[in-house]
Amino acid sequence: AQSVTQLDSQVPVFEEAPVELRCNYSSSVSVYLFWYVQYPNQGLQLLLKYLSGSTLVESINGFEAEFNKSQTSFHLRKPSVHISDTAEYFCAVSRMDSSYKLIFGSGTRLLVRP
Amino acid sequence: GAVVSQHPSRVICKSGTSVKIECRSLDFQATTMFWYRQFPKQSLMLMATSNEGSKATYEQGVEKDKFLINHASLTLSTLTVTSAHPEDSSFYICSAREILGWSSYNEQFFGPGTRLTVL
Numbered sequence: 001a002q003s004v005t006q007l008d009s010q011v012p013v014f015e016e017a018p019v020e021l022r023c024n025y026s027s028s029v030s031v032y033l034f035w036y037v038q039y040p041n042q043g044l045q046l047l048l049k050y051l052s053g054s055t056l057v058e059s060i061n062g063f064e065a066e067f068n069k070s071q072t073s074f075h076l077r078k079p080s081v082h083i084s085d086t087a088e089y090f091c092a093v094s095r096m097d098s099s100y101k102l103i104f105g106s107g108t109r110l111l112v113r114p
Numbered sequence: 115g116a117v118v119s120q121h122p123s124r125v126i127c128k129s130g131t132s133v134k135i136e137c138r139s140l141d142f143q144a145t146t147m148f149w150y151r152q153f154p155k156q157s158l159m160l161m162a163t164s165n166e167g168s169k170a171t172y173e174q175g176v177e178k179d180k181f182l183i184n185h186a187s188l189t190l191s192t193l194t195v196t197s198a199h200p201e202d203s204s205f206y207i208c209s210a211r212e213i214l215g216w217s218s219y220n221e222q223f224f225g226p227g228t229r230l231t232v233l
Contacts, residue, residue, distance in 0.1 A: 036224075043120075043207050043224040044158070090157060100211060101148070102222060104157045 002027040002093050004105035012111045015083055021076040021108045023065075023091030031093040033074040034102070035065055038088040047089070050074065086112045116142045118210050120225035127198055128233055135193045135228045137208030143188040144210035148222065149181075152205040164191045198232040205229055 003026045013019045025031065032051050036044040048059040055067040065076045074091060091105040117140040127133050137147055145166045150158040162172045162183050170183035180202075182194040191210075195202055209222040 041205075041227070041229070043118075043226040044209075045224070046221065049221075100146070100220065100222070101160055101163065102158075102209075103160075106157045107155075 002029075002031060002095065002103045004091050004093055004103055006091055006105035006108050008108045009106065010109045010111060012113060013081055015112055015114050016080045018079050019077065019081050019085075019110065021089050021091075021110065023074045023076065023105060025072050025074065025091070025093050027072075027093060027095070030096045032096060033065075033067055034092040034094070035063070035074070035076050036090045036092060036104075038090065038107075040087075044090065047076070081110070081112045083112050083114060085110060116140075116210075116212055116221075116223040118208065118223045118225040120206075120208055120228050122228060123226060124229045124231075126231045126233065129199055130197055132194055132196045133198055133230060135195075135206055135208075135230075137191045137193070137210065137225050139189045139210040139212070139223070142210075142212045142223075144191075145188060145213055146211040147185060147191040148209045148211070149183060149191075149193050150207045150209070152207060152227075154205075158207060161193075195230065198230070200232045203230055203232045 005024045034049045035047040037047045048057045050067045058064045063078045088107050090107045092102045119138045121136045147164040149161045152158045161176045162170045164170045164183045164185040166185045172178045185191040207227040208225045211220050211222050
């Protein structure tokens with residue numbers, strides 16, 4: 001079975017500061033890795049994904065995540081956050097088989113303060 | 115990008131009644147749709163996988179007779195909460211998976227969610 005751990009339930013940070021949201025996973029088989037963002041009372045939006053190839057993946061709004069197989073981690077980073085980045089962030093994994101079910105972590109609330 | 119809609123966005127009902135939630139893929143065909151449930155300040159929990167033209171596959175602990183899923187077409191799946199009780203109050207989110215024959219992975223696109231409140 002797969003599991004995803006997001007140790008930080010909430011991360012407060014000042015605007016323009018860097019941030020890292022941690023994600024560790026456990027799986028006996030190869031998985032795809034994802035970060036989703038959820039704004040209040042909305043569904044999920046894909047932020048970025050790792051399927052294969054380069055272990056560093058980037059999003060269009062400045063976030064990046066690095067897949068570290070030895071540490072089974074997929075931490076999300078941004079060098080300078082904005083107030084608008086305040087949201088809930090979910091890390092997820094999906095087995096590389098026909099089910100494609102997503103297993104989500106518990107989420108991390110990023111709170112950006114002015 | 116691919117768009118998934120849900121209707122209604124918010125519903126309030128009395129205990130004992132049934133509520134139907136629709137999930138539509140607006141600009142693509144989805145042979146597989148997923149239904150999730152999210153409690154306040156918690157993560158998404160997969161309830162069931164819905165495949166067009168066949169019975170849904172429910173996750174362990176989810177009552178299939180209470181949460182009826184129908185995937186009648188490649189663009190529509192419905193979730194019916196039967197004989198709703200206050201503990202069924204939650205945020206229900208669907209996702210749809212676009213099938214691209216050339217891709218090694220077919221992304222899930224999420225709907226905006228439906229807030230169900232059972233009085």
